Amino acid sequence: GAVVSQHPSRVICKSGTSVKIECRSLDFQATTMFWYRQFPKKSLMLMATSNEGSKATYEQGVEKDKFLINHASLTLSTLTVTSAHPEDSSFYICSAWGGQGRSYEQYFGPGTRLTVT
């Protein structure tokens, strides 16, 4: 089946630095990818929709200058957390629609745990 990978799986960075998270669709092309953030004991919160070759669409309340999204190819989207702060510490998950016919679903990456110290 369709596979989505994320790298890195864990990252620790200092306040004020930037961190880049990669999301790849391994065996299918994805014109659209999604970036979610999960807070402890909370649901998945959609941050933005990443569109190949165009600007990302951000959800209300998500700072586009802080969370930079680039979807340079049909298999790669990146999320860069700029000038990270401890409150940015979270679990970030990307996803993409894949599959065919009745098995069409949104596939999720394994997630990236970001800790900002």
Added chain:
Amino acid sequence: DQQVKQNSPSLSVQEGRISILNCDYTNSMFDYFLWYKKYPAEGPTFLISISSIKDKNEDGRFTVFLNKSAKHLSLHIVPSQPGDSAVYFCAAKEGLNYGGSQGNLIFGKGTKLSVKP
């Protein structure tokens, strides 16, 4: 305003018995529903889906029921196994039953299932 609601944050079931996880939605335009299973620090894993043209979909131990008039769906796991212990998310989208549309999913807050041996 939550469009997808999972009112039970947790559920405990004995091994071998049936687990029933419930989900309600408010948007009558939703026409494709999915259930995901999630372990801590991992991305969600797709379990089963159902489109609005059906009222039941079965896959092994997992069955999803959809009641459109009540805007309610449920996931039945029979028999429940300790390995089923995880957080289960209900998700919905509008636009297409399956295939094509790249719209994002709306998630419920999840129900933590514990299956005791």
